[in-house]
Amino acid sequence: MSGERIDFVDSGGEMVIEQLLARDVSMYFAGQRALDQVDLTLRRGEVHALLGANGSGKSTLIKVLAGYHNPEPGAEVTIAGEPLAFGSARSSHLAGLRFIHQDLGLIDTLDVTENLKLGGSYGQTWWLSHRKERTEARAMLRKYGLEIDPGMPVAALSAAQKSMIAIIRAVEDGLANEGVLVLDEPTASLPPEEVHQLMDLLKALKAQGVTILYVTHRLAEVFTIADRVTVLRDGQRVATEAIGAVDADGLVELILGKKLEKREESSRSDTWNPVLVADRVSGENVVDFSFTGHSGEILGITGLVGSGYESILGLVYGSLMRDSGNVTILGKQIAAGSPRLAIRSGISYSPADRRRLGAFLGWSVRENLTIPKLNYARITQRLSQRAESAEARDWIARLDIRPNRAEAVLSDLSGGNQQKVVIARMLRCQPAALLLDEPTVGVDAGAKSAIYSELRDAASDGATVIVSSSDVEELAELCDRVLVVAEGSPIRELVGRQSPVDIARISLNYNERAG
């Protein structure tokens, strides 16, 4: 069937051109199935969402398309009717496939023009004309409706602007209508107020006929931007649907293979005892920030990026240096900049940048789980790997971590499963205070619900749980109290159950006023 393309006229009389056809794509890692005879069809000019729980095989499929993995024999992929040679990044590029990963591949110290030109062609001349390039870059930005100065250093751009520059660069680099733009969780690290800018750009690209494969865990975005959706579960394609044919609950059910249980309201105590007290903490972009985390409580902290909400937990824990202020846990003072003391005193912290700061990617799941508190054999006082393995297996079962092998290397786990390991590591230490920065970025609905239920249990057992997050739905779902931050300190306290829209509106209002 190589070279064959099945174009047809749809029920509305529109000509449908099949831009990417993947058939029978299977992939195994050490005997474990990551993709099982997956088929995927992208129509020219559509935005096609690729969904699936953590570990369902989305990244593996993308890596096959990118020429990074060689699939099992029998797989076929055609792009605009032309067969794709596997295992070659160059073939994938020549076929018109362009990939935007979460690491955008931009160079912060260069300006927008230089970044747009990176990887692109410099034409027939061997000399560079800066003025000509700026003019071209300006025209390129205008074409996509972006008001960005081409001379601006990339470091000075907002997160959404950086993503948009990376996308434009990919599209302009010979993509035209003949290829496919593959976006891997493009909004995972964007602040919520910037997501719509990216959506506007994607709509503009779609209007120009660009075909987009869009990987995300955020279902709201799927309904904003996608035409059709394919769902993977355990490496198999379980559905491909037009977006009008499914609703959010239906998608969750397809992703998980079961309905998500609605949580029961737990009865919480009204008389909370203080556990963690931060008193006029300053440092980074935080100014005189005070709060108290109580036993049994889940406290949320939010704001716009730059408001200080993103630094406060690091300052309390000590991974960021406080300039002033006091932190006490159960009455004991924690010196500034001393995570070791914080851990010893009962604080556990998980940073937002899990890959760089939160885990040892080259170590096993067992090692990652047990590192803060090692298991020594009682008699020999040597490290007991057997005890560690047994304990790791318990945690793997409790949080449904996949693959369910204690010796699996962390970097081989999908992002969501890595995060479950980080959360399990915190819970294992039974801390009095759990501090979590953006705990569920890149985590699927099923894993999110497992993490939320563990955090609720930890609170019910008497810990204080403090979550700093830009995800207002998360805060509404999880928190008993939310602090909204602007200009470095809390500006408003929302007590009790809140709607996500209210939290977002209040945060935006205060921060706009502050800005």
Ligand SMILES: Nc1ncnc2c1ncn2[C@@H]1O[C@H](COP(=O)(O)OP(=O)(O)OP(=O)(O)O)[C@@H](O)[C@H]1O
């Ligand atoms: N290099 C590798 N070696 C061994 N196993 C791997 C490797 N890469 C992926 N896997 C396994 O393949 C399966 C699919 O993983 P993949 O990363 O494709 O999932 P995903 O759907 O992208 O998940 P997420 O949404 O969490 O990013 C998982 O079980 C994962 O552990």
